Amino acid sequence: MVNKQIGKQTLQLNSPPSIISHYCTVGPMEGQGPLAKYFDEIVSDPLMGQTTSEKAELMILENTINSTLSNHKLTTNDLDFYIAGDLLNQIISATFSARTLALPYIGIYGACSTWAAGLGLASILTEGGYAKKVLVATSSHYQTAERQYRYPIELNVKHKPTNQYTVTGAGAAIVANQGKGPKITAVTFGKVVDFGCKDPNDMGSAMAPAALSTLIQHLEDTNRTLADYDLILTGDLARHGSKMFHIIAKEAGLSLGEKHKDAGAMIYSPQQPVGSGASGAACSATVTIGYVFKEMVQGKYRRVLLIATGALLNQLTSQQGESIPCIAHAVVLEV
């Protein structure tokens, strides 16, 4: 048996799996932002003609999965596993989408880090010979998240400048042991990091230390420096969290500069009423699929470190005065 652990937290994929098909969908708010041209599909009605926002989120997720399959002329019979997660209690969007797919299903929860955790697990399944093709998907929806985590949207509660606006959308990818597409060459699963932040209205700042922990560990494990990457994409620290990330990275001797972009800070323009920027399980997924993969094809990026962050609180833990545990999982994407 080959030991694929390198360093403390990083797995080296010696036969790197490929992302052979991918698709992303966003809502109208995201379609008015600076990344609009990159997204595969922008829906005009965030409710998708449904009676509830939960049904709308599910429909966006299912449509995104169907397009991921049909784009590559695949059916569910060609797939071996489905790995998915979302922000809702008991990850109902993922589960209800699994109902129609009828594939062996592993539900995961990592808040906005779910996307990278899913890609990481799919890489292990395919590289390890446990599967040939694994479907990974995540979704989020402004209205479902807002009413679950904060207030009913009908109350129109004013957001704070550090609040993040949940992305309405979904991203799906098929990770395969062979085929063309961006390759996943390493995975760094993160540890839960908690610096004692208790403000659920500033999750970006709470997540920044988790992103840094994973970045430092990844560089140490792989014996690499920032110079080895064309882009460090975090998601989703948003504007306030990104500022914090740069400050603490500098203290740790890492000068991120222009090499770092954050999915949460990229999706909306500063003129949109979104507080500090974007968040949600669909945030880093849609930016990876929409922006990163398309710019990789254009030759702008060859090697990208995706660090997807998650704030692992719930409503009750905030009310009980707990601080916010955070995590960040990283995958190396290469063409």
Added chain:
Amino acid sequence: MVNKQIGKQTLQLNSPPSIISHYCTVGPMEGQGPLAKYFDEIVSDPLMGQTTSEKAELMILENTINSTLSNHKLTTNDLDFYIAGDLLNQIISATFSARTLALPYIGIYGACSTWAAGLGLASILTEGGYAKKVLVATSSHYQTAERQYRYPIELNVKHKPTNQYTVTGAGAAIVANQGKGPKITAVTFGKVVDFGCKDPNDMGSAMAPAALSTLIQHLEDTNRTLADYDLILTGDLARHGSKMFHIIAKEAGLSLGEKHKDAGAMIYSPQQPVGSGASGAACSATVTIGYVFKEMVQGKYRRVLLIATGALLNQLTSQQGESIPCIAHAVVLEV
């Protein structure tokens, strides 16, 4: 690369990992049931002296993990991964326990099937060379689950005969690529199955078809029959769900008879006020660790098929009139 998929859903573990250490804790209700002598620890105060039941669940989980480590003279430095999940929104028990462990953490959600999903993933990580030792844990608590899924316990709402009583407890195991202990020789990840049951007060019957789907697929994939197993342990269909399981299994040509036991039907005696029996993420975990592993050491069982079932609804989906998607993951345990 060796193809480890056999049949449609089953993974063959050619270098089967071992469960080198395990520990289980239950609360006072479970300590009054027929399995009392099998559990490693029975706590007398379900609140563990804490101010909230969520903190109590976390403490039971953390204590169980600590005993799992200390029993085998291990520290977290010896471990490579932590895989955990529970019933609470955003799996907060798992996440908050991950905060103190400081290990690469993968949060999973599969309701009461979480235990088998965790063992399955840990098997892949260790057999595939991605980890040497993986900690898997699940927990549940009557009071936290009751007030989240049903009513505040202070209301003292009368339970229906088909209701299941959430186990207060936790189970933890260390899956390793070498060492002594029960071996995991195959894993069958389940598909989401939904036969249209909508009654959240009868989840056992809703889950029975998922258990049968995984059982049939497992036998087909492995080219085995019921005779190849000393015990088929489902968890947690409870009494009503088990009856349904036997009926539909018979229709499918499988006569389960005495070979089948259900964790949910075993934990409490019929005299206890628990409706149809037990449920919860800790249900199949504590019965596997408490009953199965100890009886394996005694020579009663040599090969056991654990099929952990989960009802993947949430409060909102029931209120919105959705049916209950269910899943069952299976692992083969051998000595």
